[in-house]
Amino acid sequence: MAWNAILPFMTARNLRPLGRRVARFFAVATTASMLGLAWLPGQALAYGAFRAVPASGFGHAVRLRFPADATPPGAGYLFTDSCARPGDCAAGGNYTGPYPNTEALVITESAGRWARGVALHMPPGAPATIDARVDGVACPRLGTCWAVGSYGKAGSSERRLFAAREVSGHWRQARTLHLPANSAAVPNAGFGALSCTAPGSCAAVGFYMNVAGHFQAFAITERSGRWGKAIAVAPPANAQANSSAFLTAIACPHAGSCVAAGRYLSKAGASTPMGVVQHRGRWPRATPIKQPSDSAGTFTEINSLSCTGTGKCVVVGGYFVATSTLLQPLSASESGGHWTAAKRIRAVPPGAVGATVRGVSCAASGSCVAVGDYANAAGAQVPWSLVRSVSGRWSAATTVVLPSGGLTGTTEFASLTAVSCISGRCTAAGWYHTASGGQSPMAATRR
Numbered sequence: 552m553a554w555n556a557i558l559p560f561m562t563a564r565n566l567r568p569l570g571r572r573v574a575r576f577f578a579v580a581t582t583a584s585m586l587g588l589a590w591l592p593g594q595a596l597a598y599g600a601f602r603a604v605p606a607s608g609f610g611h612a613v614r615l616r617f618p619a620d621a622t623p624p625g626a627g628y629l630f631t632d633s634c635a636r637p638g639d640c641a642a643g644g645n646y647t648g649p650y651p652n653t654e655a656l657v658i659t660e661s662a663g664r665w666a667r668g669v670a671l672h673m674p675p676g677a678p679a680t681i682d683a684r685v686d687g688v689a690c691p692r693l694g695t696c697w698a699v700g701s702y703g704k705a706g707s708s709e710r711r712l713f714a715a716r717e718v719s720g721h722w723r724q725a726r727t728l729h730l731p732a733n734s735a736a737v738p739n740a741g742f743g744a745l746s747c748t749a750p751g752s753c754a755a756v757g758f759y760m761n762v763a764g765h766f767q768a769f770a771i772t773e774r775s776g777r778w779g780k781a782i783a784v785a786p787p788a789n790a791q792a793n794s795s796a797f798l799t800a801i802a803c804p805h806a807g808s809c810v811a812a813g814r815y816l817s818k819a820g821a822s823t824p825m826g827v828v829q830h831r832g833r834w835p836r837a838t839p840i841k842q843p844s845d846s847a848g849t850f851t852e853i854n855s856l857s858c859t860g861t862g863k864c865v866v867v868g869g870y871f872v873a874t875s876t877l878l879q880p881l882s883a884s885e886s887g888g889h890w891t892a893a894k895r896i897r898a899v900p901p902g903a904v905g906a907t908v909r910g911v912s913c914a915a916s917g918s919c920v921a922v923g924d925y926a927n928a929a930g931a932q933v934p935w936s937l938v939r940s941v942s943g944r945w946s947a948a949t950t951v952v953l954p955s956g957g958l959t960g961t962t963e964f965a966s967l968t969a970v971s972c973i974s975g976r977c978t979a980a981g982w983y984h985t986a987s988g989g990q991s992p993m994a995a996t997r998r
Contacts, residue, residue, distance in 0.1 A: 687745025860915025877905025
């Protein structure tokens with residue numbers, strides 16, 4: 552569901568996107584100790600035989616077009632993207648359609664040109680007044696992509712899961728997916744991430760409310776084009792009874808062999824990162840990821856995960872430190888089922904007083920590109936990017952310039968929420984506030 556993609560990391564007062572709909576969901580889906588539910592749409596598989604990421608930064612971001620039925624001045628967000636080859640990508644999110652609808656949005660790029668966005672056709676029986684969004688996109692082959700997300704009646708806490716696929720450039724009607732057997736009678740669920748190793752072979756993770764009214768992590772798999780039922784993924788053994796467990800990131804180097812990450816509440820009440828490695832198609836109990844040494848333990852978000860050709864995976868996100876009310880960026884890595892302790896990323900743009908990383912994509916060589924947003928002393932929220940070398944050092948933190956017409960200076964309010972790199976080219980997606988009073992989807996390219 553990638554609520555982190557629309558959650559400013561500064562304070563709860565900045566919870567602006569999509570107004571009451573977002574505030575209403577946050578009221579349902581959070582606990583006092585997890586204020587600011589934030590979770591990431593997943594990256595498509597960022598694994599394969601492609602060159603190391605380029606040294607240059609992203610160029611100017613470009614504004615992407617809403618579907619024709621968007622309500623002026625428009626409110627649209629991108630939470631996820633995936634590229635089948637350089638210049639051929641898909642991005643997903645949502646936008647405000649005819650009032651009071653919020654529609655699931657997909658925008659495709661072909662040969663370097665972005666088409667106008669389209670609304671996904673929800674499953675049969677979907678409410679006429681709808682609140683829907685895309686939280687994960689994966690494009691394992693040119694012209695063939697998958698999208699996952701959630702939908703429900705506008706103004707309601709009910710959320711169901713859906714999956715849709717693109718065939719030869721056309722998106723087919725979405726279908727409803729089945730939650731675990733112990734889900735609440737009124738479903739309340741969302742996706743965190745999607746990864747596909749081949750057409751018809753995908754895995755996704757997220758969260759759902761169980762019969763006890765607690766949020767629990769799940770995983771769901773598509774094999775030979777058929778989606779199975781979601782299964783619960785147990786949190787670490789030191790989780791409290793109401794673990795508020797979420798899986799928010801996934802990458803699958805091979806079918807049936809995936810790595811996922813998220814967060815949970817420990818018995819001590821600490822918001823703690825967790826990771827889980829699928830083995831021969833089975834999901835074991837998740838294990839804790841040690842927090843950074845200066846973590847306040849009050850809130851941690853895991854936003855994205857990508858694996859390299861060497862079998863190592865990199866996870867990114869943000870956390871609160873004891874001395875600040877602003878999120879700080881973090882990263883951790885996994886290899887052979889073992890997780891390193893999360894560490895604070897020190898490489899941030901000049902003037903940043905807080906930051907978070909929302910998307911990461913790694914090359915086979917082990918180098919990575921990441922994107923997110925940071926806060927400056929004036930209170931602006933600014934998109935940024937950074938690079939991780941093969942040795943694991945984060946550097947080259949740079950600000951990404953908004954499209955023309957975006958709010959700038961102290962009123963800038965924007966984020967890059969996902970990135971997909973292939974053959975030396977990286978495409979990032981996100982959103983920004985416009986001077987006309989709307990919120991627009993945007994994309995930026997790094998060559």
